[in-house]
Amino acid sequence: MSVTPAKPVLVSDAAVQRPSREQALEAVRTLIAWAGDNPNRPGLIDTPKRVVDAYGEWFDGYDADAGKELSRTFEDVTGYDDMVILRDIEVESHCEHHLAPFLGKAYVAYLPGEKVVGISKLARVVEIYARRLQNQETLTNDIIEAIESHLQPRGVAVLVDAEHQCMTTRGVHHRHVSTITTRFTGAFKDDPALADRFLKLAKV
Numbered sequence: 403m404s405v406t407p408a409k410p411v412l413v414s415d416a417a418v419q420r421p422s423r424e425q426a427l428e429a430v431r432t433l434i435a436w437a438g439d440n441p442n443r444p445g446l447i448d449t450p451k452r453v454v455d456a457y458g459e460w461f462d463g464y465d466a467d468a469g470k471e472l473s474r475t476f477e478d479v480t481g482y483d484d485m486v487i488l489r490d491i492e493v494e495s496h497c498e499h500h501l502a503p504f505l506g507k508a509y510v511a512y513l514p515g516e517k518v519v520g521i522s523k524l525a526r527v528v529e530i531y532a533r534r535l536q537n538q539e540t541l542t543n544d545i546i547e548a549i550e551s552h553l554q555p556r557g558v559a560v561l562v563d564a565e566h567q568c569m570t571t572r573g574v575h576h577r578h579v580s581t582i583t584t585r586f587t588g589a590f591k592d593d594p595a596l597a598d599r600f601l602k603l604a605k606v
C-alpha cells in the first residue's frame with residue numbers, strides 16, 4: 403500500500419490533515435458504492451486511481467504559490483504606461499458547494515506602477531486559484547489581491563465569465579447561464595471611463 407505523506411491543508415485546521423492516497427482511494431470506492439454501483443467490478447476497479455490522479459491535477463493549486471509566480475518583475479518598459487490586458491484566459495475550476503466544474507474565461511488587466519510582470523504569470527495566477535475549491539467571487543478576489551499585493555500597480559481589473567455545471571447538470575438545470583463577476587481596484591475603480599475601456603478591450 404503506497405501512503406503519501408500527509409501535508410497540511412491550506413486553511414489551517416488542526417482537525418484536518420491531508421489524507422493518505424489509500425484513504426482517498428477508499429473514499430472514491432465509497433462514493434461509487436453510494437451511487438449504487440459495485441466498485442469491484444472490472445470496469446470500475448481502476449476508477450478510484452484515475453479519480454485520485456484527476457483530483458491531483460484539478461486541485462494542484464493548493465501546492466502552488468501565486469506570489470512566487472509574480473516575484474520576477476521587470477522595470478524597463480520604456481515608458482509604457484497604459485493598461486496591460488489579457489483576454490480569454492481559460493478557467494477550469496470547481497465550486498466549493500458541489501465540487502462540480504465551472505468553466506469559462508478570465509480577463510485580467512493592470513496598470514503597471516514600478517513593476518511589470520511577464521504576461522504568462524498572470525495566466526498562471528488565474529490557474530493557481532482556479533485549481534482550488536472556492537466560489538467565483540472568491541476566485542475573482544484572489545486573483546485581484548495577488549496582483550495588487552505583489553505588483554503594487556496603479557489599478558487592477560478582473561472579470562470572470564463562467565458556466566457552473568452545478569446549475570446546468572443538476573439542481574435548477576438551466577443551460578447556458580453564464581455568471582459574470584468583476585472587481586476593479588485603484589484607477590479602474592476611481593475612473594469609470596477606464597473600467598469601460600477595459601470592458602471594451604476585453605470584448606466579453
Ligand SMILES: Nc1nc2c(ncn2[C@@H]2O[C@H](COP(=O)(O)OP(=O)(O)OP(=O)(O)O)[C@@H](O)[C@H]2O)c(=O)[nH]1
Nearest residue numbers: 497498499500536537538539566568569572573574
Ligand atoms: N454566489 C455563488 N454561488 C454559487 C457558486 N457556485 C455555485 N453556487 C450556488 O451555491 C448555492 C448553494 O445553495 P444550497 O441551497 O446550499 O445548495 P443546493 O440545495 O444544492 O442548491 P441548488 O443548486 O439550488 O440545488 C446554489 O445556489 C448554487 O447555484 C458561485 O461561484 N458563487
Ligand SMILES: [Zn+2]
Nearest residue numbers: 497499500568
Ligand atoms: Zn456548485
